Amino acid sequence: MPSATITLDPAFTIAPVRRRTFGTFVEHMGRCVYTGIYEPGHATADEDGFRKDVLELTRELGVSVVRYPGGNFVSGYRWEDGVGPRAGRPRRLDLAWHSVETNEFGLDEFIRWCAKAGVEPMMAINLGTRGVQEALDLQEYANHPGGTALSDLREQHGASAYGIELWCLGNEMDGPWQIGHKTAEEYGRMAAETARAMRMIEPGLELVACGSSSSRMPTFGSWEQTVLRETYDFVDYISCHAYYGNDDGDTASFLGSAVNMDRFIDAVTATADAVGAERKSSKKIHISFDEWNVWYGDRSRRTDEDSDGWSVAPRRIEDEYNVTDAVVVGNLLISLLRHSDRVGVACLAQLANVIAPIMTERGGPAWRQPTFHPFAITSRLAAGQVLRVETDSPTVSTARYGDIAAVDAVATYDEGRLAVFLVNRSTEGPVEVSVDVSRAGVFSIAEGLAIHDEDGLATNSADHPDRVTPQAADAKLVDGRLTVTLPAVSWAAFSLAG
Structure with a gap:
């Protein structure tokens, strides 16, 4: 059996674990909002129409921050349509997803939902069809304590200041599909003007400039450089977006998706630091990887609705994920944690x-x-702290990324408790992994869980919701060495205690 060794030491750290790494995204797209998180009349619906079963799952998922309301949707969105009494809210055409938006759920509802879910709101601003003044109006409504027209309006709607700290300055403005698509020069100038004005009201806001919507974009790299030359002094983050799929059946490359994420993050970090060096600035721009996932099919895919019709909350890209997808997601989380020194939000x-x-x-x-x-x-x-790990692993060959390590890993350490996350990206067979934990002062395995199935295409469904669940992972901890056999295409996590 092939073998891999991993060495770690709590003295060698990367950065603290960023709780915002565990964010998600709610967009007015398909059924994410309507019949997703919000469904008045559902058996579990609360007094606000929020599905309590989804709220419970959101808390179980461990979500820390939620980006809203888009996504492509935000580039045509009028935030004021989604506040105040529902009876007076207009129905609008949503050009991004070819739907009708009822505005029954808007900013006021989102903030109440966040409070119930125990998550931080991350608000995106429309810089597609709108600009500086509309951004300031939204900020005044959301955050000003009172005594002005829009803050008083919010209070009339029954809410005190929302105190949103994290804001996205638009969404994917490099994309020709985006409503109000702009060149890097046009967007960079508008984002800088918007950020400067917002900081006149609240200097301590955290602001995210739009990076490339994909590392495959022809403007990738030059876009980040141009945008940051305009916005460097006014923003805290530059965004990254990446989706990975297996449409071509190249499973080996698909399992290596985290290699692409690693390279993407490193490239954007290098570009940001180069702009900082040009400006002779000691400031570091961090990364908001605020869209990532496995996604099958192209951006325009519809699930089961007529693309020529206009309907409310049609089904859109409701991908059914399998075990292999879950292993890739686990590996992408390893990549994000590994870059905690620069990735502040995901x-x-x-x-x-x-x-x-x-x-x-x-x-x-x-x-x-x-x-x-x-x-x-x-x-x-x-x-606690993300640790540097040294991995010596056999390799697997991929068409997209060349030879890559079969085993990938990251670890965290917090007050005598060590967590180790492992993935076997090989499709050929198991790998025995030995982790040297002798310097961590841990002597017992508190928990070990794995995602694996002989059927890599196994899925869950409404009729079989627990077909794929975490299984106990067998491992031994002897003389400061954790030993585990990782099956082909598997992900595992271990918690070790002193």
Whole structure:
């Protein structure tokens, strides 16, 4: 059997675990909001129409922050349509997803939902069809304590200041599909003007400039450089978006998706630091990886609705995830943790129904997709400091990324408790992994869980919601060495205690 060794030491750290790494994304797209997190009349609905079964799953998932309301949707969104009495809210055409938006759920409802879910709101601003003044109006409504027209209006709607600290300055403005698509020069200038004005009201806001919507974009790299030259002094983050799929059946490359994420993050970090060097600045721009996931099919895919019709909350990209997808998601989380020195925010897109870890049916049940489990386990176990790990592993050959390590890993350490996250990316067979934990002062395995199935295409469904669940992972801890056999295409997590 091939073998791999991993060495770690709590003295060698990368950065603290960022709780915002475990964010998700709620967009007015398909059934993410309507019949996803919000369904008045559902058997579990509370007084606000929020599905309590989804709220419970959101808390179990370990979500820390939720980005809202988009996504492509935000580039045509009028935030004021979604506040105040529902009876007076207008119905609008949503050009991004070819739907009718009722505005029954808006900013006021989102903030109440966040409070119940125990998550931090991350608000996106429309810089597609709107600009500086509309951003300031939204900020005044959401955050000003009172005594002005819009803050008083919010109080008339029954709410005190929302105190939103984290804001996205638009969404994917490099994309020709985006409503109000702009060049890097146009967007950079507008984002800088918007950020400067918002800081005149609240200097301590955390602001995210739009990076490239994909590392495959022809403007990738030059976009980040141009945008940051305009916005460097006014923003805290530059965004990354990446989706990975297995449409071509190249499973070996698909399992290596985290290699691409590693390279993407490193490239954006290098570009940001180069702009900082140009400006002779000691400031570091961090990364908001605020859209990432496995996604099958192209961006325009419809699930089962007529693309020429205009309907409310049609089904859109409701991908059914399998065990292999869950292993990839677990590995992408390893990559994000490994880059905790620069990745300050990350959002799994999306939360419910739309390429989501949580699925629902109208009037029916909610259930966990296989991808739910590595996210929930990693969020629960990762704490303290992210450790540097040295891995010596056999390799696997991939068409996209060349030869890559079969075993990938990351670890965290917090007050005598060590968490180790492992993945076997080989499709050929098991790998025996030996982790030297002797310097961590741990002597027992508190917990070990794995995602694996002989059928790598196994899925969950409303009828079989627990077909894929975490299984106990067999391992030994002897003389400061954790030993585990990882089956082909598997992900595992271990909690070790002193």
